[in-house]
Amino acid sequence: MKRLALVLALLAALALPTGASAAKAQRIVALTPFGANTLVRLGVTPVGIGQTLGGNERFSPKLKGVEELPLSHPNGPNLEQLASLDPDLVLSSPTWAKGNQAMGSLGIKVVIREPRTIAGAYADTYKIGQLVGMKHRARLQLKAMRARVDAATRGITERPKVMLILGVGRTPFTMLPNSWGGDIVSKAGGELLTGGVSSSSGFERISDEVVVAENPDIIIAVPHANEDDIPSLTEYLRDNPAWASTTAAQTGRVYVSVDNSLLQAGTDIARTIRKVRRAYLQN
Amino acid sequence: MARRASVFAALLVALALATVASLAFGAIKVPFSEVIEIVFGNGPGGPDQQIVEALRLPRTVEALLVGAALGIAGAILQGALGNPLASPDVIGVTGGAGFGAILIIILFPGSIALLPIGALCFGLLAATLVFLFAWSGRNRGSATKVILAGIAMLSLFTAGTTGLLAAFPERAPSAIFFIAGGLTSSGWEQLETIWPYFAVGFVLALLLIRPLDRLALGDDVAASLGSKPQLIRLGAGIAAALLAAASAAIAGLLGFLGLVVPHVVRMAGGSSSHAYVVPASAIGGAALLAAGDTLARTLRAPIEMPVGPFMVLLGVPLFLWLLRKAV
């Protein structure tokens, strides 16, 4: 009898959180890959995910079958399409500022979660967990994430100087430590070339004179391009006369990364760090 | 006469100062004495030498060339079309070049090396279309037709550009420096491909100086003197298109120079004689762009800003001041 009561109490205790979560937001639209993938890891499947035109978003395979909303400026998703999904919550990004406002006036709850640093990713994972009533699961998830990242950053043998740039052509923007890519590369052991500049946006156009003076060992470029473009882009960057005297150009350590892993927050942080170490930093 | 001579002298001084500043100043401090040594071939080597020789020197030369080209293009277009609002934008070149560049940046990023060629080709294409339309039908080659066709073409290509940028907003940052006008420190590589277009444009412009003076007295007087007015306009259009397209290929969209510099030069010197206005616009344009570029590179060093706004900052007050004094 006592044992039955215990089991019933346990069941009740277990049922309560799920009962509570039943009361929490159920129909969620995630406009960022970070939001979508985080939800899925917390056991919540969104009713809609955002996909930018010509974007290379990396979505968890568990999201297959979820309706995709095309995203474009300035609103992000088509508001009618969004409304037809009848969402209780939208996880959005500051990029869609105008759309966020519009969604708010439609009575939809909008929460902006687009981390720009790894620490921010940890914090946002927890906050999303709170929003969907999965705090416990979120804490477990965070523990696992931190462990994976620690494993990925073990045994760093070198800390080469890295110039991380965004964009194509001869006028790229340098990514600073307070950008997603910058934080990843720093964590992976790279010393970012910044010219002493700091900026709230996380990237700036820095003079080539600074590049020559600071002489990076490695140049990593993150253009918005396709896989097939990598060889020609790499050659183009290697041939930049302005950088000809740098160690990076002279040792041929110029790399191009076309997926979004260095551009936009994702949930596969450890994997990205490992890739950066293996493919680019070689440390 | 004396007034023109003194304005010319002032422009030469401005040019010299701007050139020196462009070589001496930048994101990295290089002592002036060292700059002199490097320029005269006695450099100490190392990153400072690299910076002055491989970065600043080609960039300065580009600024001077592009500034001169745009000044000349504006001067000869204003003379040929007899319209003070004429500028390289009006013959559609800037719109076309912008579209060509953005097309590559946004849709074919892998072929980014072709950016200057793309800008050049589309710039010339736009100008060709403008001339074709303006030379068809009645009133062939009249100034009004050229200007109207140019504005239509500009609108068309600008719409295309804006559409591309709106459709692919994350690729837009790469396009900013082209649209706002910006020189790059990429050595001689662009000049090596583009210089012939400058050369032909400069030579054509030189040959057009006297014919444009004749045109200023009207089509009839020009014909009486043995010129063909339509041919002069076409020649001027071709020269301006070449100079403007080549400039856009290297330095993005710089609209202000070609329109305003010839006016500043005319108002300051009190003369519209093309033998004065064309060379003076070349020198004035070169000085303005070199100065503007130096500012864009140094004000927030090591951050580089687009050069377009700085030229406006330098040129507009001077323009307005002269405008107040002029009739």
Add this chain to the structure above:
Amino acid sequence: MAADATAVPLLDAEAVEVEIGGTQILRGADLRLGRGELVAIVGPNGAGKSTLVRAVAGLQNPSAGKVLWGGRLLSGIRGREFSRLRAFVPQRMPVPAGVTVREAVTIGRSSHLRMLGRLTAADRAAVDAAIERTEVGRFAERALTTLSGGELQRVQIAIGLAQEAPVLIADEPTSQLDLGATIGVAGLLRGLADDGLTVLLVVHDLALALAVADTVVVVSAGRTVAAGPPAAVLTPERLAEVWGADARLSEHDGRTALHVAWIDGPAALRAP
């Protein structure tokens, strides 16, 4: 100063037809210029006077007919060479800002200059001579935009004179001018003809034509209907036929006048 009838005429135009934008302007006009002549072309508005002089001056392509300059077909003479044969002074020249009188007259000399060549002493002398002859020296360093109508017309003629061509063609050089300015330009043109220049004018003012011209050519409805000495051509019958006017020209004491019955019917029949 009568034309030299035995020499090859400077200009010989026959049966010239001109079509502009689908409209037939000239239907067959003839024109002959002898050395040292001052020929005045007269006719009603829209008759085709301007078109005729522009056609013979090479500024307008004729659709039919023959135009010979010194015995050579117009179509075979190239632009710059042609500028040595005739100078054309249009009715209205655009007045550009920032150009002085001397600069404008120097531009008139530019057909003599080689491409990118400098002005020679002879060129400068020609410019000075043109300025002096037209008496615009007083304001030679002033901008064109500061000149009065009469002064500007003189400068236009100076620009033409700088070409040093044996023929000066002027399209209505006096139509925009007041009486005083007209007298000045008339005297200038007549003086040039007296000095041996061949002058071809389009004029509106019949009394002026009578006063200055050696030969008058009447153009009406696209055809030349008469050519000859002014008094012989501008008879009251001609005036009635071509202009539909009850008028006659008279010359007395060095003055010419056109007497016109402006209002229909003799004055006596009107109410007092």
